Structure formats: structure tokens, C-alpha cells
Amino acid sequence: MSWDLRDLYQETILDHQKHPRGKGNLPDATHSATGFNPLCGDKVTIQLRINDGKIDEIRFDGEGCAICMSSASMMTVSLQGTPVSDAEDLFQRIQKFLTANDESAAMEDIDSLGDLAALGGVRRLPVRIKCANLPWHTFNSAVHGEQNAKTE
Amino acid sequence: MIQELPKISISLFPKSDFPNLLTLVNGQPLAYLDSAASAQKPHVATEATSMFVEHQYANVHRGVHTLSQLATDAYERVRDQVKVVLNAADRNEIIFTKGCTESVNLVAQSFARPMLRPGDEILLTELEHHSNIVPWQLVAQATGAKVVAARIHDNGELDLEDFKSKLNANTKIVAFTHISNALGTILPAKELTAMAHAVGATVLIDGAQSGPHAAIDVQDIGADFYVLSIHKMYGPTGVGVLFGKLNLLEAMPPYQGGGSMIRSVSFEETTFAELPAKFEAGTPNIAGVVGLGATLDYIAGKNWNRETWVNRISEIGDYEATVREYGVSLLAEIDGLTVHGDAEEMAGIISFTVKNAHPHDLGTILDQHGVAVRAGHHCCQPLMHRLGVPATARASIAAYNDLEDMDRLAAAVQSAKELFG
Known part of the structure; x- marks a missing residue:
């Protein structure tokens, strides 16, 4: 396998793909x-139980490639039990990490991302x-009460 | 000592005729297996196109000056060539469009829409590309007609019984693909057309995939409309063909208004030009059409005729079938790999899924090995739903692919499989 694939x-x-x-x-x-x-055709459903400003429970379901499914799986680990405001902050950091044109x-924030840095x-x-990014955008839509998320 | 014979790996079209095939991708030689999405272009054709643009170019059907006449002759010569490719009865049955999709939309809007009534039916098949579904849904919504789809068998063959049972007196349009872009199934176009005609329906055949791989005879098939995608036939993008029977095209209102398609215009009344100009409003893709002519000359050789074209395109189809057969035999040895589509008649397409490896991940991994395949729903979401998969990986074979491309495909899939276990 070439370096890029690793x-x-x-x-x-x-x-996370094999053991979501x-x-x-x-x-x-x-x-x-x-x-x-x-x-x-990737499809992800995110369900949250928010209580008193905190994500008590989070689940994902759906089908998609390894990147999408493991991103969703890692996201549930990161967000389980966190205050919504912290989760939204992490969403913003992930956006910057995945999409900022400027590498530096x-x-x-890479040190604060833990396993998510693997993305x-x-x-x-x-x-x-x-x-x-699809699971993250879906999470963001769920928090803000939008039923359909998209990444473009 | 017995020497192992080298595997014959010379493609029907030399790869060196196609500059883009010599590109290194991710440091690897390119195995381009995505020609069903769009085929690479032979250098002689792009060169001929730029020669035309630089030395003969002017607008067509307008000027009395020399260059305009030269350009018009070059453009109209290609109409004669396409007439031969399709074996149309009359050159005025050949309309140049901007693509296969526009050709279908033209028929949907100009032929079907004025004629359809509430309760009428448009019969499609589960194999159709979105471009042979959505234009019909649009006219169905506008007219109150209904879109119906004939089922396929699990092996990707059309269920002829189901097709037959869905034909009735209300069926006004039957539209089906000649070759499935997602699976490679070849449909019995002549038989289906005869069945549709028996109930009085008008038939459109989507030839996007058949154009570069099979001999087409619209008269023998009996097609009312037949559409081609030129960029899938090694030609330029932005050119499509609509074949329509003369009496049908003559009775149809224009699709778009503009220059070229009129006889006389006043603010009170406009009379339209004769065929084919009636359906070629505005300045057409002149360089693209001339490029198509040069591409056809590349495929069949200079001074080709109907007989040599049919021989050449049949040779191409047979060659691709051989390469496909070899590729399928290699992939069949990979544990957990499923090839979708196993019809009696198959064109050079291998659609497959691998257990535990999503097609998108396969696409990325294969790309790192220099193997270009399509991964996704192939603009056939209803078909993917029918097959029970979200997507497939698709290797499509053209006349410039060889057995080594199949070796590299299988090796890359094997390495992806190792990664995902």
C-alpha cells in the first residue's frame, strides 16, 4: 500500500469502520x-437526546464509505455526554480542520481533536x-432543528 | 527450457493514439476504465479539430463567403456520416444537439408533451439512466401522464414478460436504453420496439452506451427516435445526436427558437425552417461536430462506408467482450467480490461490489494504483435500489484497454480487500 493510502x-x-x-x-x-x-449516495441519520443543554445520548445510523461511517462513529464517542455548546465548538474546529485552505x-487545533485527527x-x-464531513453537518442540522442536512 | 509466452496485450486502438492515456496518475501508468462516463480522445481527431478552427472556421448556414461555405460543408459532411453510422433513411433525420440528455429532452418536450393526455403511460425500464427518467417525469407532471417502469431479473436482464404486461392501449411512449450504463446489459432493441409498436406506442432508444460499442441500424430496429452521446464515442463533449423518423420530426413543433431555425420572421408570424434546421436553433457546436467527423474517421479509417463501419464497430464490440471476459475471470477469484449483471448479452462493463469495502473507498484505493473506475450510483438510483446496493464500482472497457488493464484492476481490488479485510 502506498503512503497516501495509509x-x-x-x-x-x-x-471504527469495522467496529462502529x-x-x-x-x-x-x-x-x-x-x-x-x-x-x-452516502446517507447518515443522527439522533440526539438533549437534556438541559447537554447531549445525554447520541446515535448514528446509515450507510456509506469507510470515511463517512468512521467519522460518524468517532463523532458519537466525542459528543456523548458533552454540553451542546462544547459540541458546537468542536463542530467549528472540525470544519476548520477539514476545509481550511491554509494548512497551518x-x-x-489538531492536538485538541484526539482520534478525530485521523480524519x-x-x-x-x-x-x-x-x-x-457529512455526519458533522447532519449533527449540526439536528441541533438546529433542520431535518435534512447536506454537504454542498 | 520452456518459456512462458507473453500475454497478448495489444489493444485494438493503440494507447499511444490517445495522449491522455499516457499520463501518470499518482506516479502510476494510467489504466483508464471509465470510458462509459466519457471516453478519451484520439490525437488525430483533436488535431483535425484545431486545424479546422484555425484554418477553415466560420459560422455555418449563414454567409456567402468562402470560409462560411467551407465550414458549412465540413459540418454537413458529418451529418451524412452519422446517417451512415445509424443507417438512417434520410440525412434530415439526423439532428445535432448539445448532448444525449438534450436529445431526450427535445423529444419529451416537442413530441411527447403536446400529445400526452391524463392517464396516458410512458413505459421505461429499471435499467434507465436518470437522463432517460427525469425528462419523462417532467412531461408526465405537466400532462397528467404516468411513468411506469418494467422490471429486470436479478441478473440484469429485462423481464420481457413484465415489459409486455405493462404495455397497453394507454402506453404512448416507450423509452429504454440499448445498453445499460451501470451493468452492461444489452437489450433486445428490435424485439422491444416491435412489442411497443404493437400497442401503438412511439419508441425512443437511449444509445449513449451503444454508440461506441455496437452496430446500430435504426431502420432494422424500427426505432422512432434514437439518441447518441458523442463524448462517449471518443468524440468531443457538447455534441449529441437525435435521430427521428422524418414524419415525426416534421410534425413536431420546434424545441427552441432562434436563428437558423426560421424561414421568415415578423412580429406577427414566424415560419420555421425545414429539417434539420428546425431543431438546430442558434449557432451549433461547429467545431465539436467537425471533431465528431474526424473521430469517426479515426474509428473506421478513411473513406469508410456502411459496410466497413459495421465491421469495425462489431470488431470493437467483440474485442471489448473478450477483455471483459478476462477481467471477470480475474475478479471472480477474489473472495467476497460480486459482479452485478450476468445477462446473456453483455457489453464491456463490469459493475461490482466487494464485501466490507464501500465502492467509494474502492475508487480511492484503485486511483492510488493508477486505475480509474467510476464509483457510485451511475446516475441510476432506481437501479441501485432494485439491486439492493447503495452503489457499485464500475470498470468500463473501451477499444484502447488491454488485458494488462484487467490485471491491474484485479491486483488493485485485491489490495483494497486486504485493507478492509
Whole structure:
């Protein structure tokens, strides 16, 4: 395997793809949204139970590529039990990390991202950024009460 | 000592005729297996096009000056060539459009829309590309007609019984693909057309994939309309062809108004030009059409005729089938790989999925190995739904692909499989 592929499909990504965390249905969700990438057919549903400004529970479901599914899985781990304001802050940092044109700006917060830094491999492959970003945009739509998310 | 014979790996079209095929991709030689999306262009054709633009170019059908006449002759010569490619009865049955999609929309809007009534039916198949679904949905919404789709069998073949059962006195339009872009299934166009005609329906055949791979005879098939995509036939983008039977085209109102398509214009009344000008409003893609002519000359050789064209295009189809067969035999050995589409008649398309590896990830990994495939729904979401997969990876074979491309495809898929276990 070439260096580029190892960079994209890091162990963390493959692990979350093979053993997804936070996958399933949340019957008592207070917020939910479904994100769809019409370009490739990736589809992610995010369900949240928010109580008193805190994400008590988060689940994802859907089908898509390894990048999209592991991004969703990692997201549930990062956001479970966090205040909504912290989650929104992380959403903003992820946006910068994945999409900032300036490499040094993108890397500014990398130390605070933990496992999520493994998603950074998509920066070299512009067509795959949406795959990593779809769960995050869907989360953002769910929090803001929009039912349909999209990445473009 | 017995020497292993080298594998015959010379493509029907030399790769060196197509400059883009010599590009390195991610440091690897390119194995271009995405010609069903768009084919690469032979250098002689792009060179002939730029020669035309630089030395003969002017607008067509307008001027009395020398260059305008030269350009008009060059443009109209290609209409005669396309007439031969399709074996149309009359050169005025050949309309140049900006693409296959526009050709379908032209028929939907100019032929179907004025004629359809509430309760009428438009019969499609589950194999259709979105461009042979959505234009019909638009006219159905506007007229109260209904879109119906004939089912396919699990192997990608059209279910002829279902097709037949969905034909009735209300069926006014039947539109189907000649070759499925997603699976490679070849449909029995003549048989389907006869069945549709038996209930009085008008037939449009989507030839986007058949143009570069199969001999087409619109008279033998009996097609009322037949559409081609030129960029998939090694030609330039921005050119499509609509074949329509003369009596149908003559009765249809224009699709777009503008220059070229009129006989006389006043603010009270405009009379329209004769065919084919009636459907070629505005300045057409002159350089693109001339480029198509040069491309056809590349495919079939100088001074080709109907017989040599049919021989050449049949040779291309047979060659691609051989390469496909070899590719499928290699992929079949990969554990967890499923090839979608196993009809009796298949064109050079291999649509596949690999257990635990999403087609998009396959596409990225193959690309890193210099192997270009399409990964996705191939603009066939209803078909993907029918097959029960979100997407597939598709390797499509053209006359410049060789057995080595198949070796590289299989090796790259194998390495992707190792990654995802």
C-alpha cells in the first residue's frame, strides 16, 4: 500500500469502520436529522437526546464509505455526554480542520481533536472531504432543528 | 527450457493514439476504465479539430463567403456520416444537439408533451439512466401522464414478460436504453420496439452506451427516435445526436427558437425552417461536430462506408467482450467480490461490489494504483435500489484497454480487500 493510502485509511478509521460505536436507533431522541450526499449516495441519520443543554445520548445510523461511517462513529464517542455548546465548538474546529485552505490554520487545533485527527487524510483528496464531513453537518442540522442536512 | 509466452496485450486502438492515456496518475501508468462516463480522445481527431478552427472556421448556414461555405460543408459532411453510422433513411433525420440528455429532452418536450393526455403511460425500464427518467417525469407532471417502469431479473436482464404486461392501449411512449450504463446489459432493441409498436406506442432508444460499442441500424430496429452521446464515442463533449423518423420530426413543433431555425420572421408570424434546421436553433457546436467527423474517421479509417463501419464497430464490440471476459475471470477469484449483471448479452462493463469495502473507498484505493473506475450510483438510483446496493464500482472497457488493464484492476481490488479485510 502506498503512503497516501495509509495516511487516509489510518488504523483508527479502519477500527471504527469495522467496529462502529454509537450505531443504532434512539427511540426517545429529542433532535434528529438525516444527511445525504447525492453525489455518492452516502446517507447518515443522527439522533440526539438533549437534556438541559447537554447531549445525554447520541446515535448514528446509515450507510456509506469507510470515511463517512468512521467519522460518524468517532463523532458519537466525542459528543456523548458533552454540553451542546462544547459540541458546537468542536463542530467549528472540525470544519476548520477539514476545509481550511491554509494548512497551518487547519492544523492549529489538531492536538485538541484526539482520534478525530485521523480524519485529516481527506485533506489531500478534496472529493472525499464531504464523506468525512457529512455526519458533522447532519449533527449540526439536528441541533438546529433542520431535518435534512447536506454537504454542498 | 520452456518459456512462458507473453500475454497478448495489444489493444485494438493503440494507447499511444490517445495522449491522455499516457499520463501518470499518482506516479502510476494510467489504466483508464471509465470510458462509459466519457471516453478519451484520439490525437488525430483533436488535431483535425484545431486545424479546422484555425484554418477553415466560420459560422455555418449563414454567409456567402468562402470560409462560411467551407465550414458549412465540413459540418454537413458529418451529418451524412452519422446517417451512415445509424443507417438512417434520410440525412434530415439526423439532428445535432448539445448532448444525449438534450436529445431526450427535445423529444419529451416537442413530441411527447403536446400529445400526452391524463392517464396516458410512458413505459421505461429499471435499467434507465436518470437522463432517460427525469425528462419523462417532467412531461408526465405537466400532462397528467404516468411513468411506469418494467422490471429486470436479478441478473440484469429485462423481464420481457413484465415489459409486455405493462404495455397497453394507454402506453404512448416507450423509452429504454440499448445498453445499460451501470451493468452492461444489452437489450433486445428490435424485439422491444416491435412489442411497443404493437400497442401503438412511439419508441425512443437511449444509445449513449451503444454508440461506441455496437452496430446500430435504426431502420432494422424500427426505432422512432434514437439518441447518441458523442463524448462517449471518443468524440468531443457538447455534441449529441437525435435521430427521428422524418414524419415525426416534421410534425413536431420546434424545441427552441432562434436563428437558423426560421424561414421568415415578423412580429406577427414566424415560419420555421425545414429539417434539420428546425431543431438546430442558434449557432451549433461547429467545431465539436467537425471533431465528431474526424473521430469517426479515426474509428473506421478513411473513406469508410456502411459496410466497413459495421465491421469495425462489431470488431470493437467483440474485442471489448473478450477483455471483459478476462477481467471477470480475474475478479471472480477474489473472495467476497460480486459482479452485478450476468445477462446473456453483455457489453464491456463490469459493475461490482466487494464485501466490507464501500465502492467509494474502492475508487480511492484503485486511483492510488493508477486505475480509474467510476464509483457510485451511475446516475441510476432506481437501479441501485432494485439491486439492493447503495452503489457499485464500475470498470468500463473501451477499444484502447488491454488485458494488462484487467490485471491491474484485479491486483488493485485485491489490495483494497486486504485493507478492509
